[in-house]
Amino acid sequence: MITAERKPLEELIEYVKPFKRILLLGCNECVTVCAAGGRKEVGLLASGLQMALLKSGSNIEIKQHTLERQCDPEYVEELVPMVDGAEAILSMACGCGVQEIATRFKNKPVFPAVNTKFMGASERQGVWAERCQGCGDCVLGITGGICPIARCAKQLMNGPCGGSTTGKCEISEDVDCVWQLIWDRLKSLGQEDRYLDIMPAKDWRSGGAGGPRKIIREDLAE
Amino acid sequence: MENFEPVIVAFCCHYCAYTAADMAGSQRLPYPANVKIIRVPCSGKVDALHIIKAFENGADGVYVAGCLEGDCHFKNGNEKAARRIAYVSNYLEEIGIEKERLTMVTMSAGMGYRFAQTATEITAKIRKMGPSPIKTAMAQ
Numbered sequence: 001m002i003t004a005e006r007k008p009l010e011e012l013i014e015y016v017k018p019f020k021r022i023l024l025l026g027c028n029e030c031v032t033v034c035a036a037g038g039r040k041e042v043g044l045l046a047s048g049l050q051m052a053l054l055k056s057g058s059n060i061e062i063k064q065h066t067l068e069r070q071c072d073p074e075y076v077e078e079l080v081p082m083v084d085g086a087e088a089i090l091s092m093a094c095g096c097g098v099q100e101i102a103t104r105f106k107n108k109p110v111f112p113a114v115n116t117k118f119m120g121a122s123e124r125q126g127v128w129a130e131r132c133q134g135c136g137d138c139v140l141g142i143t144g145g146i147c148p149i150a151r152c153a154k155q156l157m158n159g160p161c162g163g164s165t166t167g168k169c170e171i172s173e174d175v176d177c178v179w180q181l182i183w184d185r186l187k188s189l190g191q192e193d194r195y196l197d198i199m200p201a202k203d204w205r206s207g208g209a210g211g212p213r214k215i216i217r218e219d220l221a222e
Numbered sequence: 223m224e225n226f227e228p229v230i231v232a233f234c235c236h237y238c239a240y241t242a243a244d245m246a247g248s249q250r251l252p253y254p255a256n257v258k259i260i261r262v263p264c265s266g267k268v269d270a271l272h273i274i275k276a277f278e279n280g281a282d283g284v285y286v287a288g289c290l291e292g293d294c295h296f297k298n299g300n301e302k303a304a305r306r307i308a309y310v311s312n313y314l315e316e317i318g319i320e321k322e323r324l325t326m327v328t329m330s331a332g333m334g335y336r337f338a339q340t341a342t343e344i345t346a347k348i349r350k351m352g353p354s355p356i357k358t359a360m361a362q
Contacts, residue, residue, distance in 0.1 A: 009316040040271060044313070047274045052317045054359040 001030035001121075002094045003128045004037060004114040006045065013052055015111040016060065016090060023086035024049075024113070025079070025101065026066035027093035034128050036114050037092025039066040045092065045113060070097030076104045083108060119150075136206030136213065142197060144185035149202075151178035157199040228282035228348040230257045232341070233268045237295040238331050239287030245334030253341035256348075265289070265326075266299025270310045277319060280357050283348035285325040287340070293330065300328060318355060323348065 016022050024046050032038030046062045053060050065082060069075045070093035079101075083089065088109040091098045094116040102110045118130040133150045139157070140147060149155050153171050160179035163170030167180040186194055206213075234240040240261045246253060262268055265288025276284050286307060288300035304326050311321035325344060329336045353361075 040269070043271050044274055047271075047278045048313060048317050051278055051319070051356050055318045055355050057359070057362075 001033050001119070001128075002096070003034045003117045003120045004031050004092075004094050005117060006036055006041065006092070006114050007112070009048055009052055012045070012049060012090065012111070012113055013056075016049065016088065017053070017058065019060065019087040019109075021061045021063070021085060021087050023063050023065065023079075023082055023089045025070065025089060025091045025093065025097075026064070027070040027091075027097050028066055028068050029070075029093075031093055031097075031114065032066075033122075034120075035126075037094075042066055042092055067093075067097075070094075071100050073100065073104065076100050079105075134207065135202070135204070136208070137203065139199065142194060142199065143182045144189060144191065144194070146178060146182045146185055148178050148182065151176075151181075157202060159195070226349065226353060228256050228345060228353070229280060230254075230283040230285070230341075230345055230348055231276045231281045232257050232259050233262050233265065233272065233284070233286045234259050235265045235288045235295075235300070236261055236263055238289040238293070238333075239265075239327075239329055239337060241331035242287075242329050242333045242337035245332060246338040247334075249334045251334055251338040253338040254345040256345045257341045264294065264296045264299035265303035266294070266296060266301075266306075268303055268306070270306060270313070273307075273310050273324060274313070277314070277323070277354060277356055280354070280360065282351075282354045282357060283323045283325075283344060285327055285340075285344055287327050287329060287337075290328045290330050320351065320355075322351065323354060 024042055026037050026039050026042035028038065035041065042064050046064050050060065050062060063082060063086060067075045070091065083105050086108070088111065089101055089105065090111050090113050091101055092113045095112065098110055098112045119132040119134060120128045121131045123129045130150050132147060135149050148157060153169055154161055156179065160177050164177035164180060167177055169175040169177045183195060186192055234243060240259065243259055265286050268286050273284050286303050288303050289295065294300045307324060307326040311324050314324060315321050327340050329340070
């Protein structure tokens with residue numbers, strides 16, 4: 001999923017202060033799962049903003065709505081009747097959702113309420129960790145299903161650096177050395193020889209270095 | 223300020239504090255009428271939204287009363303509640319509400335005296351702090 005964290009209230013107040021009526025939007029997808037921008041977080045933020053603004057002497061009307069998916073024009077369309085009554089939109093979706101709103105409603109100011117972080121997985125309840133950087137040319141088949149691009153601080157492709165100590169990365173004791181994880185996994189799979197495969201220098205064009213990426217499925221595209 | 227009577231919302235777990243309140247009643251132990259009790263199936267059921275909404279609607283103080291450590295009817299709902307209270311306290315500070323207005327307490331079903339004492343102490347503390355800044359802002 002795409003993970004996110006709410007921005008500090010202070011920053012959000014600066015965004016919405018000039019307006020009298022705002023529409024606060026949540027998204028039922030990734031940001032709901034990582035407890036950053038679902039229906040509940042929308043409710044919490046609406047109350048928090050309302051109270052903080054009340055304290056500073058201003059009154060603002062906050063309408064709340066949570067879309068099934070904010071990164072999809074079909075769902076964004078259902079906002080049409082609500083948007084007219086709002087002077088600005090504050091979105092708790094990831095950056096994709098915020099941009100979708102900005103694209104659809106050209107005359108409304110749109111502000112992000114969360115900082116979009118990374119593509120991650122849930123390690124345990126309440127803990128999410130980065131797992132994928134969308135390099136566009138997946139190497140998991142070679143590395144035992146563990147990604148050295150997302151999980152190695154140096155994105156090394158052919159084994160660990162000298163900073164790997166007792167299975168941990170030199171940047172922090174909390175960070176596993178991904179090449180240790182990969183080696184342990186290959187060993188348990190009986191695929192140690194894969195470790196000797198040399199991965200050539202990676203072509204990062206598929207990872208965004210070649211400009212914004214797009215997928216076109218000819219059979220689906222209209 | 224002189225006549226200020228705080229509104230305090232107490233989320234009380236059915237298996238301990240709520241029964242302790244009952245016990246306090248049976249024992250004829252007085253406690254301030256400022257405390258409005260809301261019965262919940264477990265302190266772990268109390269959501270951040272419940273607490274925030276209480277403050278938004280004019281509560282001067284909120285406390286969540288759960289079972290004693292290790293005694294939760296649902297294994298560890300009281301521990302989850304304590305973590306949530308810590309999280310919401312930080313959010314209250316961000317909003318500009320003193321975090322001391324939100325408290326977590328624990329007790330067993332037999333502690334009628336402790337229930338009355340807690341209600342009295344928290345009411346006294348909030349009375350001393352004065353009205354919540356939200357209530358003050360609403361009045362203006």
